[in-house]
Amino acid sequence: MSDEVQPGLVRIRLDLSYDGSGFHGWAKQAGGRRTVQGEIEDALRTVTRSTRTYDLTVAGRTDAGVHARGQVAHVDLPAELWAEHGEKLLKRLAGRLPKDVRVWRLSEVPAGFDARFSAVWRRYAYRVTDHPGGVDPLLRHHVLWHDWPLDVDAMNEAARALLGEHDFAAYCKRREGATTIRTLQELSLVRGADGIITATVRADAFCHNMVRSLIGALLFVGDGHRGPEWPGKVLAAGVRDSAVHVVRPHGLTLEEVGYPADELLAARNKEARNKRSLPGTRGCEAC
Structure with missing residues (x-):
């Protein structure tokens, strides 16, 4: 997946928490299983009255039953959609999301920010x-x-x-x-x-x-x-x-x-994607 923010889009950071008891983990799954990612993406599509789903990238893909108090994700939204709905999105999401998942903050971040790969x-x-x-x-x-x-x-x-x-x-x-x-x-x-x-x-x-x-x-x-x-x-x-x-x-x-300071985000993003190995061993891509 390319980390470049496409023209006309803005990158938005989501700070969120959830009780994992009723979820089959973070990541969307086939077969209609209930997941945190699925619930938030559905809610975001509904409250912005969008015809498409905006995919979330998360810092840690928690397993079924695991909870989160300080989870972080990002999503790339059309600039005009963010300008229109940004100030109202948090409250609208609170009204649409189930009670076992909450988004606490939405903030525009630099293009070099990646919820997963920028984390230290x-x-x-x-x-x-x-x-x-x-x-x-x-x-x-x-x-x-x-x-x-x-x-x-x-x-x-x-x-x-x-x-x-x-x-x-x-x-x-x-x-x-x-x-x-x-x-x-x-x-x-x-x-x-x-x-x-x-x-x-x-x-x-x-x-x-x-x-x-x-x-x-x-x-x-x-x-x-x-x-x-x-x-x-x-x-x-x-x-x-x-x-x-x-x-x-x-x-x-x-x-x-x-996460590091804003000026170090892009460098950390690149470093985290590099092959990693111990001395005397062969490396592979970071997971």
């Missing part, structure tokens, strides 16, 4: 509780219940070995032609006063199932089934380990996406 990091949170009574019913769609006591210190010890640039093939579901090399910038866990453990996971990008696989490995350390050195050994082995479980999606939320 994505930050997710995964929430889990080991309370013997289970999960607060009001939080059941956003917090995983783990029925073994968890040692947060041991989990943090294990997490430190995973930081930095690595090939995360052992923690990713491979996609044809996509690299599994990522830079994990932060992986830390904190138990709150309410007993809920929040894992903060930040990286330049994530491959498919990476966050949920990392959390699955750390849970095995936290409940004593594996030692703190085990997740690092799995990473070094470079192959999927059947003991690494992909935890359920409802505990995962995309919290925030980071």
Whole structure:
């Protein structure tokens, strides 16, 4: 897909959030399955009284059941349509969208901005509780219940070995032609006063199932089934380990996406599309 903004169009950034419980993920799918992208594009077409659908590009294509508080997308709209509807679009979308997805801000951005390729990091949170009574019913769609006591210190010890640039093939579901090399910038866990453990996971990008696989490995350390050195050994082995479980999606939320200053957007966009490899390995296109 070309990143050039065509003559007569303007690029608009959307800041949005959604409860992923009722969606089959972000991306539109065949067969009429309900998706976040589909709902927003349908609403946008309706409120602008357009005869065509304007395609959205998103920072992170979340899976079925995954939530977002700080998702970012962009869309290219005809300049005259934006001039006519821009100030009214936000309220109109609020009236048209279902209650489990909201657009909070619409803003015109430089042509070099790309919601996906201009991002320098994505930050997710995964929430889990080991309370013997289970999960607060009001939080059941956003917090995983783990029925073994968890040692947060041991989990943090294990997490430190995973930081930095690595090939995360052992923690990713491979996609044809996509690299599994990522830079994990932060992986830390904190138990709150309410007993809920929040894992903060930040990286330049994530491959498919990476966050949920990392959390699955750390849970095995936290409940004593594996030692703190085990997740690092799995990473070094470079192959999927059947003991690494992909935890359920409802505990995962995309919290925030980071972007560089406007003057650096185009350079970051280009860099993110380049082939990426570790020393001594062959690279492939960034996914």
